[in-house]
Every structure is written in C-alpha cells, then in structure tokens.
Amino acid sequence: MVSPAHFVALSVILFVIGAVGVLVRRNAIVVFMCVELMLNAANLAFVAFARMHGGLDGQVIAFFVMVVAAAEVVVGLAILTSIFRARRSASVDEANLMKY
Amino acid sequence: MNHPIVLAAAAATTTRELAFWILAILAVAAGLGMILARRAVHCAVLLAVVMLSLAVLYAMLGAPFLAFVQVIVYTGAVLMLFLFVLMIVGISAADSIIETIKGQRLWAGLAGIGLLVLLALVIGNAVVGPAAPSSAKFGSGNVTGIAALLFTRYVFPFEVTSALLITAALGAMVLAHRERTSPKPTQKALSRQRIASGQPTPLPGPGTYARHNAVDMEALLPDGTTSELSVSEVITGPRGDRELPAVVAPDEDQAPDPDPDQVRVGGPADHGPREGGEA
Numbered sequence: 001m002v003s004p005a006h007f008v009a010l011s012v013i014l015f016v017i018g019a020v021g022v023l024v025r026r027n028a029i030v031v032f033m034c035v036e037l038m039l040n041a042a043n044l045a046f047v048a049f050a051r052m053h054g055g056l057d058g059q060v061i062a063f064f065v066m067v068v069a070a071a072e073v074v075v076g077l078a079i080l081t082s083i084f085r086a087r088r089s090a091s092v093d094e095a096n097l098m099k100y
Numbered sequence: 101m102n103h104p105i106v107l108a109a110a111a112a113t114t115t116r117e118l119a120f121w122i123l124a125i126l127a128v129a130a131g132l133g134m135i136l137a138r139r140a141v142h143c144a145v146l147l148a149v150v151m152l153s154l155a156v157l158y159a160m161l162g163a164p165f166l167a168f169v170q171v172i173v174y175t176g177a178v179l180m181l182f183l184f185v186l187m188i189v190g191i192s193a194a195d196s197i198i199e200t201i202k203g204q205r206l207w208a209g210l211a212g213i214g215l216l217v218l219l220a221l222v223i224g225n226a227v228v229g230p231a232a233p234s235s236a237k238f239g240s241g242n243v244t245g246i247a248a249l250l251f252t253r254y255v256f257p258f259e260v261t262s263a264l265l266i267t268a269a270l271g272a273m274v275l276a277h278r279e280r281t282s283p284k285p286t287q288k289a290l291s292r293q294r295i296a297s298g299q300p301t302p303l304p305g306p307g308t309y310a311r312h313n314a315v316d317m318e319a320l321l322p323d324g325t326t327s328e329l330s331v332s333e334v335i336t337g338p339r340g341d342r343e344l345p346a347v348v349a350p351d352e353d354q355a356p357d358p359d360p361d362q363v364r365v366g367g368p369a370d371h372g373p374r375e376g377g378e379a
Contacts, residue, residue, distance in 0.1 A: 002113075002120045005228040007161060010124045012223055014131055014150070016216045021135035023208035029186060030134075030143050036178065037131060037147065040154055043166075051161045054232025056245045059163050060254050063246070066166075066173055067261050071268035073178050077185045078275035085278065090189045 007048035014041035028080050028092050032073065039069045116160060127153040144182050151175050162238025165246050304330040 014037060021034030043062040050058025084090050130149035137143050155170040237245045250258055285293075294300050304327050307313035319330035328336065 002117050003230050008223055008228055012219045013128055016212050017131040019215055020208055020212035024205055027140050029140050033143050033147050044154055047158055047161045047163050051231050052229055056237055056249050059166055059246055060249050062166055066169060070173055070178055071264050073181060074268045074272045077181055078272040081188055082275050084189045
C-alpha cells in the first residue's frame, strides 16, 4: 500500500537532487532548473501531507508555491538574459564584478 | 473474502502501487540525469519528465486541480520560458567541466549526502500516518474545495499574489528592456565596417556548383577548390582560425571589435559561434 510516507520520501530525494544540482552546476539556467526541482519536491511534500491530514490547505499552499515559482522564473530569466547580454556568458562564475 | 468489491479494491491498490514505483523511479532517474547532463537543453527536457511524473503523482494523491496546474503552469509555461531563454543564450552552451573551486563536486556530493541523511532522519522521526479516509475533497469536489478555501481563509494571500504577478511581469519587462547606449550605426558606417572586415561580399552559400545542394556541402569555387566558409558554423563547429572579425548585431552596445578573441576571452569557447555573423 502506497502511503503518504512514500511520497514524502520521494520528495526528500528530489529535493536533495535539486540541492546538489544547485551546488554543482555552473550554467545559471541549469541552476534555476534545479531550484525549480527543489520547489516541486516541496510541493509534493505539501500535497502528500494534505492527503494525510485530509484537508485541502496543503494543496492551496502548493498552489501559492507554484504562483511564486512562476514569478521567480520570469524575473530570474530576465536577469539572466540581461547578464548574458552584458557579459556574453551564462556561467555563474563569470558574474564576479561585485567581488571585493 | 472473495467479494468483487474487495477484489476490485485490491487490484486498485496494486495498480496504484505499480504506478507510484514507476513514476518515482522515473522522476528520480530524470532528476539525476538533469544534474549530470552537460547540455542545458537535455536538462530542460529531463526536468519536463520530472514535472509530468509529479503531475501524475498529484493526481494519485487526490489533487486533480494541482495536477492540471502542474502540467499547464510548469510544463507548459515555465519550461517553455526556460527553453526560450536557452535559445537566446545559446543552445550550444555546454556546461564547462572545469572545477572553478577546488574539490567543489566532492564537497557538494558530501553536502548532498548529509542533507539526505538529515532530511531522512527528520522524516523518519516525524509521524507520517496513513492517508485520511477518502472523501469528495480529493475527488470530484477538489476544485470546489480549493476555491472555497482560496476565497475565504486564503483570500488575502490570493490578493497579494496578484500584486506579485504584476510586479514580476513589470520587472521582467524592465530587466529585459535594453537601452541603446551607443548611437544606431548608419548605413555608411555599416558599409565601412564591412569593407574593413576583409569580407565585403556575403559568404558563399553551401552547395553552390557542388554535386549536392545540401547545407553541409562545401561550395565549389570558380578555381575548383572548395570553400569551408560556405558551411555554417552550426554544422562544422567553431572555426578557430578565422580572420573575420566578430560581426556583432548592429545595435549591440559593444563597439565593433577588431580582435574577435578579445570578445571571447573569459567566456567558454562555445559561445563563439553566436557572435560570428554568417552574413
């Protein structure tokens, strides 16, 4: 029988994969994708706990997370395009003008 | 014991279990592939796989509304936006495999394992009970139930969301908008630049007078030799020893640079072909 614990465990694994991706990858767009993966994992945990408690509040929170994630992606990718336009690179190592 | 309803319930349980394991393995494999794939486009496609499997998992968890929102908003809108920006930034931009910080991968892996252990312990200690008894809230009444919550208890966050979305749309427009920092080059300036570049005419087209007219066929020049300039760099790969200067778009804020290598210093070499105009 698949219980909510299974879904929570899956969300933990996906969250860790996303976190490692954020740490490892150098392309800023891929880093963004990994952040999205982490947000999705958190959403899965919300929905699983909503199922466990028998309420819909978790689903509403997951819905809000999706909205905020969409807004975040729009602004983040706009920043990325403007950085790429100025520096001709999407690597996170290149944006070091504010260093020191 | 062998009542049809009992049998049907058991079969449904097995199907759910099977679906969960298939989707879970698919999602984890695609997630791992996402952080291992070198090309950003492959990452985007694998992320789509993860998001679609999550949508089906939402449906299994009694959240049909969220399953549809997941497909429409994430797979439809967000991933299309990712692919759109990837096309702008350069489809060929592969991630560099050089470690900028020494031992970063090792430490990132260790941190990941640590995080996994920590979260597993937290989840293991938390009381994750069985699913609540099935009700209409997780079936046909799901949308109504979410709407009822959204417009009563969560009405203020819902209103704030609208402000957030407007701000995000405005911010994206402001950030993506480009002010012209240099005057627009005139026709005269452009023609001077073209003459000075050493290649005043357009590059020869591929396959001209050759045996085939395929795009990867080098053009046959009047003296019988072939011209490798006629084949697009997208096909041949970046040419290292080109004398042609990087012809940037006319409204680029960088002045036409006599030395193309100056532009490329710092960035990965894969970004080079984006700047080379094929005339």
